[in-house]
Amino acid sequence: MTKSRLHADAVTLQYRDNVIARDLSVAIPDGSFTIIVGPNACGKSTLLRALSRLLPPSRGDVVLDGGSIDRLPAREVARRLGLLPQSSLAPDGIAVGDLVARGRYPHQSMFRQWSAADQDAVAAAMAATNITELAGRLVDELSGGQRQRVWIAMVLAQQTPILLLDEPTTFLDITHQMELLDLLADINADGRTVVAVLHDLNHACRYATHLITMRDGAVVAQGTPKEIISERLVEDVFGLPCVVIPDPVTDTPLIVPRVRRASANSGGDAA
Amino acid sequence: MNRPTDFGDRFLVVRVPRDGPGGGLSMRVSRRTLAACMSMLLLILLFVVMSMTSGDYGIPLSDVARALTGQGDETLKMIVLEWRLPRALLAILLGAALGISGAIFQSLTRNPLGSPDIIGFSTGAHTGALVAMLVMSGGYYETATGALIGGMATAIAVYLLTYRQGVEGFRLIIVGIAIAAMLSAANVWMIRQAELQVAMSAAMWAAGSLNGLGWERLLPVGLALSLLAPSALALSRPLRQLELGDDAATASGVSPNHVRLLLAIVGVALIALATAAAGPIAFIALAAPQLARRSARTAGIALMPSALMGGLLLLAGDWAAQHALGFELPVGVMTFNIGGLYFIWLLTREGRK
Numbered sequence: 001m002t003k004s005r006l007h008a009d010a011v012t013l014q015y016r017d018n019v020i021a022r023d024l025s026v027a028i029p030d031g032s033f034t035i036i037v038g039p040n041a042c043g044k045s046t047l048l049r050a051l052s053r054l055l056p057p058s059r060g061d062v063v064l065d066g067g068s069i070d071r072l073p074a075r076e077v078a079r080r081l082g083l084l085p086q087s088s089l090a091p092d093g094i095a096v097g098d099l100v101a102r103g104r105y106p107h108q109s110m111f112r113q114w115s116a117a118d119q120d121a122v123a124a125a126m127a128a129t130n131i132t133e134l135a136g137r138l139v140d141e142l143s144g145g146q147r148q149r150v151w152i153a154m155v156l157a158q159q160t161p162i163l164l165l166d167e168p169t170t171f172l173d174i175t176h177q178m179e180l181l182d183l184l185a186d187i188n189a190d191g192r193t194v195v196a197v198l199h200d201l202n203h204a205c206r207y208a209t210h211l212i213t214m215r216d217g218a219v220v221a222q223g224t225p226k227e228i229i230s231e232r233l234v235e236d237v238f239g240l241p242c243v244v245i246p247d248p249v250t251d252t253p254l255i256v257p258r259v260r261r262a263s264a265n266s267g268g269d270a271a
Numbered sequence: 272m273n274r275p276t277d278f279g280d281r282f283l284v285v286r287v288p289r290d291g292p293g294g295g296l297s298m299r300v301s302r303r304t305l306a307a308c309m310s311m312l313l314l315i316l317l318f319v320v321m322s323m324t325s326g327d328y329g330i331p332l333s334d335v336a337r338a339l340t341g342q343g344d345e346t347l348k349m350i351v352l353e354w355r356l357p358r359a360l361l362a363i364l365l366g367a368a369l370g371i372s373g374a375i376f377q378s379l380t381r382n383p384l385g386s387p388d389i390i391g392f393s394t395g396a397h398t399g400a401l402v403a404m405l406v407m408s409g410g411y412y413e414t415a416t417g418a419l420i421g422g423m424a425t426a427i428a429v430y431l432l433t434y435r436q437g438v439e440g441f442r443l444i445i446v447g448i449a450i451a452a453m454l455s456a457a458n459v460w461m462i463r464q465a466e467l468q469v470a471m472s473a474a475m476w477a478a479g480s481l482n483g484l485g486w487e488r489l490l491p492v493g494l495a496l497s498l499l500a501p502s503a504l505a506l507s508r509p510l511r512q513l514e515l516g517d518d519a520a521t522a523s524g525v526s527p528n529h530v531r532l533l534l535a536i537v538g539v540a541l542i543a544l545a546t547a548a549a550g551p552i553a554f555i556a557l558a559a560p561q562l563a564r565r566s567a568r569t570a571g572i573a574l575m576p577s578a579l580m581g582g583l584l585l586l587a588g589d590w591a592a593q594h595a596l597g598f599e600l601p602v603g604v605m606t607f608n609i610g611g612l613y614f615i616w617l618l619t620r621e622g623r624k
Binding site for chain 2: 016052053054074075076077078079081082083085086087088089090091092093094095097098099102103105106108110111112113114115116118119136155158
């Protein structure tokens, strides 16, 4: 078994009477770039919410460093585990630097509002996400890609060894998606454990060191993409007939969907 | 100031001791905010001086100074120390209370209209105070208790009526406006039912006025505020995190529901304090946080500038109500008129969004 600071042990996750997952166990390997994939409503975001204690399990425990995450002080958890939620709100008229600085909250107190460590962490987070030049700009004025980097910088400034991200590439164009995933891979290479929920299976295969596939609130398979991705698995999990070929750039599995009808362009040649 | 990413020129950072990575005391405030707060303090000082000197009985500044240092004849000391000074100080404190309360609820609802005077909490405090006055023919402490209970009960009612798997700011405002309308109707009815003598004093009070208030009112208000204001400031950091949304706030180590409950209690207590002391004074809670945000250029709503702006607005409003028109108005009528214009501007601006 690999080591895991963060794991869910036989958790039941539900919103009111709506049970999303029953008896689910997942361990996040330390130092991994774990990506969770699965069809819509498979419970992947719900699992991430549980891992970040936004959704307390109705049964079972989410365990962080050997203790139940719900019994740890909120501040203590926030120093070990950072989260980028699916949507956050930027206060009116906030500058980029100020928003990033809010990530320092769990390290500050009423009488220790801005230590040298705070300043260094914010500067490092902004440098890592390449937004140093934007420090004085208003967040409202930024493009979607820039704004997402600002939010990530805020979570980075929190300086947690574990980082969870809920669909961080949504609403970004392809270039910004790749930039963002590269950034997360860099962060992971710097020694942090990164966990992300993603929609795009091919992106997941390229970047994940540990891939978790889910369906109907249960884990179907997990491991490195090369170990687990097969035509059969993709059909099982997503109900999508496909061909899996080696990615010409990264040699990771590349999923090419089969379609019922060949497109109009290629139809003529095939016949 | 040791690296290019520093926001050094926009912020004033104070650290004790100067070095050391995490330990010690440290503070950071934006220079713009600091400058705005200083200007508001200066303006407050200016209006205090104007309140001391102007009136039916004009007193030159030198005589004010003499009275303040305990010299001069009895009439002079009486006017300056017993009448004008406590009234000005009370205006500052009550205005600050209204400003902080407005800032708390506007930030919690994420809406400039989510102010206690719009969403019924002030009206509820007013109702509670009226009940104390009319039914128990209350003195100040009974009225204050009535205002507190009325404000709290209204807040709870608005919250429960809004609750649908969580509380959404805009819905809360609509529910609050409806409750406020019903409560004002009840208030009018209560005054009409009361005996003439009681009804007259209740109606005078209901206009919102600092008339005839002295040290005996200032002391309890000062005492209550010395508890409530630090509580509010202590909660201002988690309040700022809540502006990022509940998920992000939780992720940074804040317990949203817990913090919201504490803030709501402090906010209602502040509005009840002001209502009990001087009657319902409209629009300070609505206008102060927004004007403060624009002049101090803070991100989101900040408590300290809102408190100063509230104090300044009520002090200036009270001065204008006494001296600007040649006849005296209750300050509540003054703030109502100024606030009404501001409210129309705010509604049209929000409507265009």
